[in-house]
Amino acid sequence: MGTTLKLYNTLTRTKVDFTPIDPDNVRMYVCGPTVYDFAHIGNARPAIVFDVLFRLLRHVYGEAHVTYARNITDVDDKINARALRDHPGLPLNDAIRLVTEKTDRQYQSDTKALGCLEPTVQPRATENIAKMIAIIETLIAKGFAYEASGEVLFDTRAMPDYGQLSRRNLDEQQAGARIAVEAHKKNPGDFVLWKLSSESEPGWESPWGRGRPGWHIECSAMSERYLGKVFDIHGGGLDLIFPHHENEIAQSRCAHGTPVMANVWMHNGFLQIEGRKMSKSEGNFFTIHELLETDKFAGRKWPGEVLRLAMLMTHYREPIDFSAKRLEEAERLIAKWPVAEANGAAPDERVLEALSDDLNTVAAIQALHALAAEASSSPEAAARFAASADLLGIKPKKVEVSEDLSAAVEALVAMRLEMLKAKNFAEADKIRDDLSARGVQLKDGKDPATGERVTTWEVKR
RNA sequence: GGCCUCGUGGCGGAGUGGUGACGCAGAGGACUGCAAAUCCUUGCACCCGAGUUCGAUUCUCGGCGAGGCCUCCA
Structure with a gap:
């Protein structure tokens, strides 16, 4: 294929010609959901945007030559809290499994309804703990991490060019830091790689005791396992640039001694609902599931392909104002x-x-x-x-039409044509109106040879 | 306070140093008994100011406005 892909790289803030490291295996990693609650419509955007990129890469390099990894984060303190809240009677591990499995199942069905292909792999954090521990051990051995107060922390000062992606300077950040500096950290920007778990928290045995991983290490572990130490594209939402992606980069690069983690970093813009930031307190918070299956948004359900097109009607880096009007327009377009x-x-x-x-x-x-x-x-x-x-x-x-409905409509159409021949317009129009009320649209045309009226029909989409 | 986006017609939304896409909605027309569908035609915009330039919506600077991030977050 002669197609040259151009992609905007957040790392350089420029659009660059895309050259895969290995055209026989183009590798993309996208940050997937933390499975503590149903995905909201904002989460749908990266799923859809990077699905389009996945499709495009498959077209350009061949279906067998693209690896797309999107993780499932199933270890997180929000999950623990949700498990305790929703299943207070159960042992924690069982409760957690109930939460993560249910949420994951919903995510899979949501993304499918939105027309997304399944990624090549969807690794789970809990299945990659050993890899995370190995990376943390390497970071400690190389002097990029230290233990303090039951935590293993990444030492941001040990990495000279920390902050490249978000263009942040640690010294300048400090001046306006609103967060109280925790005393055990060498520097305020240091972040957790591993933290100890109490008896009532989920934990895994490690050289530092029974504990659980910090927020960023999972992506370093899973991207390395499935895509290698350096890969082509890393994607996610704009808000992940800092601290999540910045810290992933720090961990991976320092552990592997590589100049980059991924060559191209892509970030999708945010979504607003009817001009306002989506938030639970505003009361304008919608899950994908609610849009697909309930009347909660604008009083009706919205098909997955309509949500998808509405999403793609704006460039992925621009903000989208998600509104009923926009969805209606998308629906009209698809119908045509x-x-x-x-x-x-x-x-x-x-x-x-x-x-x-x-x-x-x-x-x-x-x-x-x-x-x-x-x-x-x-x-x-x-x-x-x-x-x-x-x-x-x-x-x-096309909307599926049952045999019965089809036969009934055909009969009525024939009846109407008879009436029209007799110039009985009132009765003929009544048939047309009744069918319209039932969602069947008649379209009159002319047979070009005979000039006779020919009526076709379709179920309104 | 620091960093980063963005500001185009009624709406959505590309793009460009020199005639301002395209879609939706609107208007007019063809077709039709009337509709629908289809086709044709059409009106309407580049936040403000300064600078660079023969010429800026496009580049630079400054305003104003919107949004995001600054360790929950797509």
């Missing part, structure tokens, strides 16, 4: 697009070019409009549309 199969057709160059320019999904959607218009006149164009839409993970589909 042709229902077709790709049948092995190649995606359109315009769409490919747009996506290759730092995932310009907006321009890609624009090209899709043009393709949709062409599709009505040729099956090849329709197939090309389908192949192109597939790169975005969008597949317009």
